[in-house]
Ligand SMILES: Nc1ncnc2c1ncn2[C@@H]1O[C@H](COP(=O)(O)OP(=O)(O)O)[C@@H](O)[C@H]1O
């Protein structure tokens with residue numbers, strides 16, 4: 001029973017982590033290249049989910065998996081080219097604030113079109129069955145589907161970055177964009193492409209995950225801070241760091257949800273009596289509630305002890 | 316802070332007039348207005364505290380909700396204590412809440428100030444998220460969904476049972492703190508804070524401990540925010556953990572940017588603007604947050620100095636007798652903005668209504684046609700040629716006028732540049 | 736021909752280039768000498784566009800390049816080898832070379848990776864290694880090769896031999912002479928007078944952001960006053 005729970009949580013965590021990576025990879029590369037932390041990045045994930053929903057109503061679920069990344073990628077290119085680039089001369093703070101404003105606007109525009117509550121974006125019937133069962137737990141196939149899509153994207157991202165010339169240029173520009181420019185590469189255009197590509201990936205993640213998790217206007221802010229945690233833990237600008245950070249956060253959050261014990265009951269089971277229960281306060285809060293603090297505690301520790309992140313190379 | 320000083324007389328005339336207006340406001344005898352004004356004061360004070368970090372030291376905090384909330388909940392618990400017979404004078408509540416804010420702020424500031432730029436912002440964000448999760452779960456102190464309630468107790472000659480007395484209570488505290496902030500900024504220490512933002516290295520070479528300066532700045536900023544939180548508790552007599560949400564931290568950033576972080580009272584101006592906007596526009600439209608977001612982005616792109624920057628720029632031009640040069644451009648620009656705003660609002664409201672659930676019912680009952688939507692006292696056909704023409708003409712005309720205004724503004728600037 | 740005319744540049748408020756004039760023809764090696772801080776590196780950065788000049792002209796074969804973005808200047812045929820050997824430490828040697836690869840302008844000499852590796856075979860042996868693990872000399876050669884793969888007509892090389900062992904200095908010299916042989920115009924900034932005077936066709940001296948002397952190597956050797964006033968540490 002404990003073993004079953006462990007296996008299922010681990011699988012859920014890894015799959016969620018892979019999905020977090022799809023959203024974080026663009027964010028961390030964009031930061032590495034231009035020093036912009038894009039607040040609106042998680043909005044691309046939300047918009048992807050809504051476009052997936054629209055497509056599932058009119059064109060079918062699978063069409064959404066193609067259209068959502070395309071539309072969201074175009075939106076990313078548009079935002080970078082027409083808005084972000086204009087405030088670049090005024091410095092990073094202005095860019096940050098602009099993305100912050102975009103985050104706000106995207107959420108509200110979604111509300112204008114789809115209302116304040118979740119929309120019924122459903123897993124298509126063909127994918128809605130149990131893949132296998134672990135003990136008494138039926139494991140939904142769609143979760144595996146999310147995992148496979150994320151894994152394929154993961155391999156694709158790494159292949160593009162490692163093997164293509166564009167990927168090599170991006171990786172170089174993340175470290176020294178001025179030298180890349182001096183060697184004849186149009187860095188602003190490469191950056192626009194990267195911004196669009198990152199947005200498209202986030203959009204795809206949204207279209208896939210939105211069918212399983214709720215598709216609502218708050219999904220950007222729900223995911224947004226978590227994605228920041230991922231890229232900070234991995235090291236801003238570091239792709240391999242994003243992998244590690246995403247899997248770590250995915251697994252941690254997945255395990256934390258199921259832990260239904262409090263510090264006080266833990267102490268009691270260790271024979272320390274009811275002192276902590278009587279003290280009340282934070283000690284009686286169940287650990288699963290406090291587990292929500294783990295990502296932020298990790299993030300704080302990293303920022304204070306090793307701001308370049310677990311795998312980041314720059315200080 | 317604004318390094319360009321306007322002439323003292325003009326400055327103080329503005330200030331005196333504003334203050335007089337604030338003091339006389341309760342004469343309107345409108346409880347709603349007084350309540351909204353109280354909210355403006357509190358949001359304004361919060362933004363002023365926030366901007367001590369950003370405007371003065373260039374440190375962007377994405378987690379000031381934590382300090383506001385600490386002030387609020389500390390005050391609610393103190394108010395309950397008074398109610399249970401503790402002899403705590405009510406006017407002292409903000410002092411104690413502020414002191415708590417200073418202590419917590421010093422602690423958090425000590426951590427956060429070890430980093431700069433985006434890393435600083437991320438630390439403040441992490442602290443605020445942490446506080447939010449804890450506040451959410453720790454029902455004993457933060458009261459869970461229901462939150463914590465309390466009641467105001469009268470003190471000495473003062474009764475606090477009506478909106479007016481609460482308003483004056485907040486006004487006195489806000490004015491006192493704003494004066495204190497002003498004095499702080501003009502003190503040698505305030506100049507050091509500013510110098511730190513310009514060139515931290517140099518300040519260090521001069522022998523100052525820059526980290527300590529930042530910690531003190533953070534502590535004061537958190538303290539002022541906690542006082543704002545305390546006033547909020549006093550006004551509302553209740554609060555719940557949702558005030559720790561990122562949205563609260565985001566709002567103060569929004570307010571400060573829209574008001575202008577480089578002008579001393581800019582953040583307060585922005586907070587007042589947004590509070591009034593939320594109250595009045597929020598009453599008219601479901602989509603007011605969208606409009607607020609659009610204003611924010613427009614300010615970032617076209618008026619990085621914010622409302623305060625526009626205002627101080629215009630008064631400077633007036634003083635130097637140059638306003639006349641720019642007046643036509645400003646007037647046309649305002650007209651153009653109005654046209655574009657009307658078009659945007661029309662689109663948003665029509666789309667929002669048409670996509671809404673009540674309209675869907677309307678469509679079903681009308682046999683899948685597109686019934687007209689009423690806006691500005693006119694019936695609009697959602698897919699009608701007239702609707703599209705109206706919007707396109709407004710946007711077209713607005714864009715043309717706006718371009719003209721910007722070009723003419725630039726020409727006027729060039730002319731002045733070549734004259735001097 | 737590369738012609739720099741009345742070039743001014745600032746770092747913030749400090750005026751670093753103060754009306755520089757300079758000329759370089761394809762197939763010749765020019766060197767600019769000067770004390771540390773005289774503005775030679777800044778001249779390179781201004782020409783390539785990393786520090787946009789505040790006024791003045793940079794002209795290559797009739798095309799005005801002042802104020803252009805670095806990638807445009809690079810594509811117009813000017814290569815740049817910075818003094819800090821800014822290789823991409825996280826990329827392999829081959830990947831570093833890939834980034835430099837581009838089509839040159841018509842008439843510019845062209846290079847292939849294999850030819851370059853022939854000039855310095857040790858780098859070929861380490862082509863799959865992360866560039867961060869290379870020695871200083873290997874990094875310097877990689878920086879030059881990377882730029883040469885962009886097939887430039889003119890190349891600006893900023894202090895290539897700083898801190899290198901004598902043997903590698905010889906490889907640098909041979910590589911620069913090979914560039915000249917193929918018809919590239921080389922602007923070589925050097926601290927080591929011996930190397931510069933050995934291979935340069937003409938010599939200029941920079942002081943306080945201006946060219947204060949120009950002439951042949953012989954003229955420079957004969958001019959004692961310029962050396963004491965602008966070069967030797969007083
Ligand atoms: N990044 C920079 N910021 C500000 N000043 C600089 C910078 N780089 C160089 N300088 C200044 O510009 C002047 C010229 O420097 P540089 O061009 O590097 O000289 P050189 O290469 O001849 O030694 C020096 O006074 C130096 O202090």
Ligand SMILES: [Mg+2]
Nearest residue numbers: 775776777818
């Ligand atoms: Mg130099």
